[in-house]
Amino acid sequence: MEKWESILVDQFGSAAVNKQAVLENKIESVPRYVSEYIIGVYGVDGITRATIDEACDFIRAHQFSGQQLGLLKQKLVDEFLAKVLDKFKIEIDIKKNENKVLMSTAQLPNIIASPSLAKEYPRLLVDGVWGLGELRYYPPGYHFMNEDRENKEGIIELQKFKPLQLSDISFELYQQARQTFELESWINMLISTMGLNYQNYELREKMILLTRLVPMVEESIFLMEFGPPGTGKTYCYDNISAHSRVISGSSISEAQLFYNLPRRAPGLIMQYDVVLFDEVDKVKNRGIDENVVNKLYKYMASSTFDRGEVEMSSTCGIMMVGNIPSEQEFQEKLLFEEILHPRLRTEAFLSRLAGLIPGWELATIDKRDVSITRHYGLMADYFSEILHELRRENFQTLLNQHIDLLGANIRDDDGVRKIMSGMLKLLCPHRQVDQEVLALVADFAVELRQKVLNQIFFLTGNSNYEVKLSWRFKDE
Structure with missing residues (x-):
């Protein structure tokens, strides 16, 4: 570990990750910033083959592709409850006073969000958030959320949600941490965070x-x-x-x-x-x-x-x-x-x-063992939010x-x-x-x-x- 990497880990804690390890074990079915977040959760004490397998098992158990939509529907019909990994977004239907839910992969119909979720996670109303959503199915004829309205077609409620990407960061801490780096080291850290080997x-x-x-x-x-x-x-x-x-x-x-x-x-x-x-x-x-x-x-x-x-x-x-x-x-x-x-x-x-x-x-990025970073960098999701904050x-x-x-x-x-x-x-x-x-x-x-x-x-x-x-x- 180089000196600047030690400073990075000291300043940013869990937001600093071994980029080589997470990139070599990237989970292809989700964006990199989600993959790094999940791997980081399971590898909090170090990224090993076992923690990678745990992360992959978690994703396989909860993510449903478009081709597996029928399996998700069957699970909801049989068990009335399913935990799903996807990108969720809430759209407010003013005419019906409802919070409608959109999912980027498993595109189920008639999903309504619990009223508290939009307040608790306001980013769901903007561009959506990757996370683990708990879906509850109300078959036709069942009352939905103790309401007296008719339920003719069946309703699915997003009743709980756990983000699998960062929602809050401290921009002030990011600014303060920069003061501990020389310019060259800071540039190298940024290139490594992008996933590339700065030495090239x-x-x-x-x-x-x-x-x-x-x-x-x-x-x-x-x-x-x-x-x-x-x-x-x-x-x-x-x-x-x-x-x-x-x-x-x-x-x-x-x-x-x-x-x-x-x-x-x-x-x-x-x-x-x-x-x-x-x-x-x-x-x-x-x-x-x-x-x-x-x-x-x-x-x-x-x-x-x-x-x-x-x-x-x-x-x-x-x-x-x-x-x-x-x-x-x-x-x-x-x-x-x-x-x-x-x-x-x-x-x-x-x-x-x-x-x-x-x-x-720029040269072509062709050999993975040469082109991809071998160093630490910032977690992709953390860096994403920092970039967004810098616009202000x-x-x-x-x-x-x-x-x-x-x-x-x-x-x-x-x-x-x-x-x-x-x-x-x-x-x-x-x-x-x-x-x-x-x-x-x-x-x-x-x-x-x-x-x-x-x-x-x-x-x-x-x-x-x-x-x-x-x-x-x-x-x-």
Whole structure:
């Protein structure tokens, strides 16, 4: 165990885990942050083969896949009671004054939540929570919760719930703990928490990896990343944060992304901190739905959108990732032209991007024993909530006090400062920022925005984008 790992365990206690052990024994049927939580519960005194087996047995006994829905129904009919591991969400039906329950895997009909659960676990009303739910079945004709109403079709009640992901954290303790780490050790801890072996990466590559987390900590930021397959572009969005959502194949409708008018249901950007459009290179021919792109134009500029006659707002970030063709030599100058559909490579759309992440500089994660971390890191669920909490922090005032951008218009300035703010939240959540760190972050943020300007110039030839961004300290 390295010195920084000892500090991590000392500062964070049970929130610090042996990442190698939990990743090598990840339980595939649940998200990584849930898997780590369950393994941590059974392995509180150390992760062994026996504790892994216990965790797997627990999941097998309580999780029902879509194909096993009939088995769950039979259990409820025979025994009237079942404990189920799933992601639960409560939706309030105002007309019927009922708390309806949605389950992400075992999608049972007619589930009503006990009134106390929404008050006890308010996150059930937001984006849902993974946990162990106790379901009670009331057959047709039986009175439900001592009510006199008719029960014609049978009712299932979610009467008890135990979260299997963290619901409360102390952000202040996280900030205080950062003070005990050197910057290099803190960066290594973050990379290890992401599941990667920090020893495989130089500082620049670590900065590229950490930029993937920026939309999780900075509100209303829009980025793109392109690189070879297998570099982990999507991995952290699928496995690290419960507040991010991946759109596979980038296929989605207006109603799904923004707001479903007939159902009066919020779309993904109203429910998550960041939405990732995956494999945008694979939709080059057909493109993302034109109506979705048109809505994104306004949303990416103002964080608002119109549905029907109502204007709505969100702080959800947008991330787009894609693979670089492997059959030909990579030329950065031709990147957007070769990968993006014409709808996504217009000046109006691209100018709204804060930055372009050079994922092509990262090596493929191919050998597990080499690429995956061998060190301690923060439990995925704990880290997920920290990232979510960091969105509330404001680093813009600090940047305005110390940094001037040169050659930048309003969108350039906004994009660079958002990237800088996000990186500082990750590197210095305790707000103790020296000039060395500011310079590191400023150089990197300016470069990512400069890559966007270069791409627009390559595509359009518009001389307004043939500019060179730079920065300086205000006291220079």
